[in-house]
Amino acid sequence: MGPTIRRLYASLLGVLVVVVTLAGLLIGPGAGVRLWSLLAIAVILVAVLTYALLVRLARRLRVLEDAAARLASGELSARAAVEYHDDLGGLARSLNEIADRAERDRNELERGRDESAAALDYLPQGVALIAPDLTIRHANARFWESVEVEAPDRGAHLSVARQPALQEAVEDARRAGRAVTREVSLYLSERLDVEATVAPVGDGATPEAWLLTIEDLGPERRAAEIRREFVANVSHELKTPLTSILGYTETLLQGGLHDEEHRGKFVETIRAQASRLEALVDDLLSLADLERPDAELELKDWDLGELLREMAEPFEDLAARRGLAFELDAAPGTRIRCDRKRLELAIRNLIDNAIKYTEKGWVRIHLVPGTSRARISVADSGRGIAPEHLARIFERFYRADQARSRAQGGTGLGLSIVKHAVQLHGGTVGVESEADRGSTFWLELPVSGPGS
Amino acid sequence: MERHFHTDLEALRDRLSEMAGRAETALTKAMEAVRTRNPRLAEEVFTDDPAIDKIELEVEESCLRFLGLQQPVARDLRFVVASIRLSNDLERIGDHAVNIAQGAIKLSRLPVMAAPEDLPRMGERTRGALKDAVSAWLRGDPVMARRVCERDSDIDADKAHIFGALSAKMLRDPECVPSALELLLISRNLERVGDLATNIAEEAIFVAEARVIKHHAEERTTEA
Numbered sequence: 001m002g003p004t005i006r007r008l009y010a011s012l013l014g015v016l017v018v019v020v021t022l023a024g025l026l027i028g029p030g031a032g033v034r035l036w037s038l039l040a041i042a043v044i045l046v047a048v049l050t051y052a053l054l055v056r057l058a059r060r061l062r063v064l065e066d067a068a069a070r071l072a073s074g075e076l077s078a079r080a081a082v083e084y085h086d087d088l089g090g091l092a093r094s095l096n097e098i099a100d101r102a103e104r105d106r107n108e109l110e111r112g113r114d115e116s117a118a119a120l121d122y123l124p125q126g127v128a129l130i131a132p133d134l135t136i137r138h139a140n141a142r143f144w145e146s147v148e149v150e151a152p153d154r155g156a157h158l159s160v161a162r163q164p165a166l167q168e169a170v171e172d173a174r175r176a177g178r179a180v181t182r183e184v185s186l187y188l189s190e191r192l193d194v195e196a197t198v199a200p201v202g203d204g205a206t207p208e209a210w211l212l213t214i215e216d217l218g219p220e221r222r223a224a225e226i227r228r229e230f231v232a233n234v235s236h237e238l239k240t241p242l243t244s245i246l247g248y249t250e251t252l253l254q255g256g257l258h259d260e261e262h263r264g265k266f267v268e269t270i271r272a273q274a275s276r277l278e279a280l281v282d283d284l285l286s287l288a289d290l291e292r293p294d295a296e297l298e299l300k301d302w303d304l305g306e307l308l309r310e311m312a313e314p315f316e317d318l319a320a321r322r323g324l325a326f327e328l329d330a331a332p333g334t335r336i337r338c339d340r341k342r343l344e345l346a347i348r349n350l351i352d353n354a355i356k357y358t359e360k361g362w363v364r365i366h367l368v369p370g371t372s373r374a375r376i377s378v379a380d381s382g383r384g385i386a387p388e389h390l391a392r393i394f395e396r397f398y399r400a401d402q403a404r405s406r407a408q409g410g411t412g413l414g415l416s417i418v419k420h421a422v423q424l425h426g427g428t429v430g431v432e433s434e435a436d437r438g439s440t441f442w443l444e445l446p447v448s449g450p451g452s
Numbered sequence: 453m454e455r456h457f458h459t460d461l462e463a464l465r466d467r468l469s470e471m472a473g474r475a476e477t478a479l480t481k482a483m484e485a486v487r488t489r490n491p492r493l494a495e496e497v498f499t500d501d502p503a504i505d506k507i508e509l510e511v512e513e514s515c516l517r518f519l520g521l522q523q524p525v526a527r528d529l530r531f532v533v534a535s536i537r538l539s540n541d542l543e544r545i546g547d548h549a550v551n552i553a554q555g556a557i558k559l560s561r562l563p564v565m566a567a568p569e570d571l572p573r574m575g576e577r578t579r580g581a582l583k584d585a586v587s588a589w590l591r592g593d594p595v596m597a598r599r600v601c602e603r604d605s606d607i608d609a610d611k612a613h614i615f616g617a618l619s620a621k622m623l624r625d626p627e628c629v630p631s632a633l634e635l636l637l638i639s640r641n642l643e644r645v646g647d648l649a650t651n652i653a654e655e656a657i658f659v660a661e662a663r664v665i666k667h668h669a670e671e672r673t674t675e676a
Contacts, residue, residue, distance in 0.1 A: 134466075148583075149587070150587070157462075157465075157466035157469065159466045159467070159469040159470035159473060160466075160469055160590070161473070162469060162470075162472055162473030162476060162477075162583075162586070163473055163477070164470065164473050164474045164477055164500070164503070165477070167470060167473070187476070187477045187480030187481050187484065188480070189576065189579070189580075191480075191484055
């Protein structure tokens with residue numbers, strides 16, 4: 001029973017005492033014992049009944065009070081029980097309605113906030129909302145990844161990102177009172193070139209916050225770098241044989257034609273350089289064809305074992321002339337769907353390489369059938385490839401041994417062609433090599449029919 | 453009063469974290485300048501250094517003011533004292549970065565000589581140790597700090613390897629002596645940065661646990 005109800009009960013008892021006293025005075029001392037007894041019983045009955053009623057009221061009020069207190073403390077799921085449809089019941093219903101609405105609003109707000117946070121985390125840019133005192137109000141996961149710092153538990157000063165260049169950009173924007181965009185380098189485990197943009201948030205004269213976005217410039221830069229390198233390499237590769245052809249033609253024109261002893265050699269060199277040019281242009285065209293995003297494959301069903309035999313046949317002669325043992329182990333029975341012309345480019349390049357770069361010993365071609373993928377390996381007993389070159393050997397114009405590659409008429413594009421042709425077929429390529437022990441290039445292709 | 457005091461301590465922590473960011477950037481820029489033979493990047497390290505020195509003076513001044521006016525006790529006292537030491541360590545790291553940048557400029561004028569493979573690895577290890585030591589300090593994370601202390605021997609081992617490789621190179625080919633000497637000095641500077649990172653980690657343990665682990669190598673591993 002609360003103090004209010006206690007006071008109410010005390011007042012009621014007081015009123016009762018006054019009423020009894022007044023009644024006593026009115027009745028007078030002459031009344032009989034019966035009347036006094038009746039009065040006493042009535043008084044006690046009223047006192048007890050009121051007490052019981054008030055205790056009940058107090059209990060119902062306490063239920064309301066508890067619910068209100070829980071709601072006030074933020075527990076929006078709290079509700080008051082509605083027992084009767086009287087005025088207290090109405091009060092409880094109103095309280096519950098308020099709670100319903102507050103809970104609904106809060107859930108909506110939370111969902112909105114979670115959705116924004118999730119959307120922010122999906123952005124490829126790092127984004128941070130920064131208060132004017134440089135406290136980070138919110139930052140997405142990408143932002144913390146970019147600066148390689150663990151996200152702090154609560155709002156922290158921008159200096160926790162430990163990137164002075166970013167802090168300076170925000171400070172400059174704040175000083176100037178307008179958006180700032182600049183390229184900065186973040187020095188982390190690797191140098192990261194980013195474009196940092198700091199934009200004011202809010203429409204008042206003094207911004208409520210600043211939005212910092214950082215975008216990795218790396219991918220674009222790297223793509224431009226690759227293009228530049230490719231053009232430079234192509235020009236260089238084309239220029240070398242052309243220079244040589246022009247030089248010898250010039251010599252022939254300036255009297256060399258009459259030099260019976262040497263002119264044959266000159267013309268032979270010109271022919272050799274011209275065929276090198278042709279090979280290079282052919283490889284460039286093949287590569288361009290394989291790299292086309294809309295390249296259409298002429299897919300047909302073939303027996304991989306038979307295909308390999310046909311492709312390898314012309315090389316037996318070449319290997320024999322170089323004194324190499326040439327072994328082919330390819331049983332028929334593995335069905336494959338492929339574009340014969342393009343796959344042949346890949347396999348011929350691998351066999352050709354193996355023979356070219358092996359001075360003595362053997363070249364072995366082996367087909368390993370499998371239920372989902374078949375593996376073709378081309379192994380040789382050549383001088384092998386140093387480990388530092390292995391990772392880059394499938395890149396265009398990358399040569400493990402410049403001088404030897406040129407001497408063998410290599411264009412530097414062969415392995416790149418292999419990789420693209422195999423990838424077009426949904427396959428993978430790889431190489432294992434040990435210096436002075438030889439190399440094994442392999443490719444794996446998805447098969448269409450049952451392997452043997 | 454009390455409340456004010458703690459906001460001030462937070463501000464001090466923010467300044468130190470900014471200073472640490474500058475020192476880390478200086479070190480990484482300097483090593484990148486060595487790797488890419490880029491004197492312009494090395495010069496950026498020189499121009500960035502005064503900002504580090506300036507924060508050191510500011511931090512020292514505010515720490516002295518705290519000590520004089522607020523007379524902090526227990527953890528707060530340790531934090532203020534350790535702040536002074538951290539700012540000194542970071543300023544020294546900035547100076548080592550400047551030394552490395554000077555080396556980078558000299559190297560860029562000398563004929564190309566392949567640096568020993570351990571040097572970039574040592575640079576990365578040192579950078580990692582510094583970053584983790586500072587994070588442990590700022591966050592008050594003694595576990596992370598202990599790990600930094602344990603890693604210092606790796607950096608020292610890297611330096612020993614580099615010394616060996618470079619000495620052998622100089623004996624074989626006297627022409628590369630000037631470049632090799634610069635690389636030696638760079639590795640020496642990195643080693644000092646590694647030592648300072650260990651100092652910072654030890655300070656982090658001092659702030660968090662009121663325990664001094666300096667010069668007691670055995671406690672680093674036995675008391676976890």
